[in-house]
Amino acid sequence: MAEDNKTINGSAINRRHFLRDGFWGACMVSLGAVAGLLGRKYKKKDTVWQIDPYTCVACGNCATYCVLEESAVKCVKVFAICGYCDFCSAYYEPGAVALDTAAENQLCPTGAIKREFIEDPYYEYTIDEKLCIGCGKCVKGCAVFGNGALFLQVRHDRCLNCNECSIAAACPSGAFKRVPADKPYLLKETVHT
């Protein structure tokens, strides 16, 4: 090493080097210990963030706290749970003057829910994800009066999978979880068969 000939006497070199090698070994051992500790419980699969729909309170933080300008959280729907109601409390604002598709009657601030007549008296409501901002207004509406077919989920084509999710940090009910990347969704189950 370059500094060998720069130290003053021989004994200093040896002590220095002995200490340095000792500390070097200690660092290696500690790294090995950390690696061993991790190795015992490491997971091959990465984890991703997801919302537990049964814990979510649809507070609206998802729309604003995401680091992306347009949140990675969107509303999704399990159609098997939906009652296909004519009066959909996720679609209509409380106090809507008429049950039609006029904008003033809609609960969704971006008009992302499409209402379509299927057969009397059933209507199908679908979500246009491009318009959805993940505010959860419809989720709340559906949960308090309907079947709860609508709920918020992290959409993994958008989510950056931040090490600390800033929505999770702002979630009032602790609904955000790390889930295995091969099962990235927590969907609601149907009660009716």
Added chain:
Amino acid sequence: MVRPGYIINRMAVFLVLCGVALGAERFPPPEFVETNHQLPPINQITDVTPRSDIYEYIDVGVLLAALGLSSYLVLRKRSRRAIFILMVFSLLYFGFWRKGCICSIGAIQNITLSIFDPDYAIPITAAAFFLLPLVFTLFFGRTFCAAVCPLGAIQDIVLLRPVSVPKWLENMLRLFAYVYLGAAVLFAATGSAFVICRYDPFISFFRLSGSLNMLILGACFLVVGVFIGRPYCRFFCPYGVILRQFSRFSKRRVTITPDECIQCGLCEDSCPFGAIREPTAEWPVGYYEKSKKRLAYLIILVPVLAFLCGWMGFAVRPVMSRMHERVRLAERIYLEDTGKVQDVTDASTAFRATGQQTKELYAEASKIRDEFGLGGWLVGGFIGLVIGLKLIGLTVRRQRVDYEADRAGCLACGRCFEYCPQERLRLKNAKEIIGES
């Protein structure tokens, strides 16, 4: 057209049902007898999958390659230009392409959490990002900081008019990184927050979006970074703290010139990070006796400092523990239950909806606070120890006959190489030899 009265009626029912449990299927899903309408399939949702795992392995591969190449460029090729090019690549790949996540600095918290939380299994990429640069540092010095870390790269690029920071100020500011490391480990271990990620000043640039506060913070760092070399790396980076210490014992190190130093002092001007140590003068008369006494006092002072700081860490546990969501919630519920506040928050409403006992929540919160008490002792003690050792380090005189790069502080950027007249001579000679042959 529906009569308004009908809707008002419905609204009344709506209000009555508000208290009913969420998500009950009040309206049986219909059977479409007339149209035989098919429900849209569920895989509309589940088909949107996260990025494939293969990319994570590619990231680790790129990290490994970049570390190896950086070490080669710093120790063998000795080319600032090549180091700079690799640095720009790392900024583009780990920064803008991978959006800065996951990074080695943040991985400290994943490691900590996985050690303290039995339920948290660490992804292999986080472990690799934490361990690989440390291993490389033990062999080759801080070549990770030189050209692989995207946070270092973005600061290095804006460094146009470096000014030198006074030694005393640099030593003081550096202590902050230790406090930051201690706090980050404490908050990660208790499962409260990942503060390193939360206050990462450059990640908003990498993502090209972020909160206004973080953008302003990042911009401030970059503006300061035009004059003060890599302010985040030197004074704040918690991973840098670990790398510093590991780099002290590295097998290989940055040499300003492999040839003999002619003590011109040019390299010292070239280093924007104040990491080049000048040769020491002869010891003044009587210095030895004085320094012996000072060292003895300091050695006595170290445990006192560690105890004091530990106690301080313990004393601030009520404030620190508020970083944990359950403690915040418990304090809020207490305020509401004792009538000290009238309104409710989303969090308290959500808690009451779960039907969990307030007592359980209080017990949980006080357990977390106790953890913070113990953690406060440990982290505070660690910080006290660091301050004490720092003072000892400042009093101990090392004998140096040449200008050399400080093992701990050198970021291996390679700026000093071409400032050294000996190095230029060496390169010229090498060229001539190549020319002759």
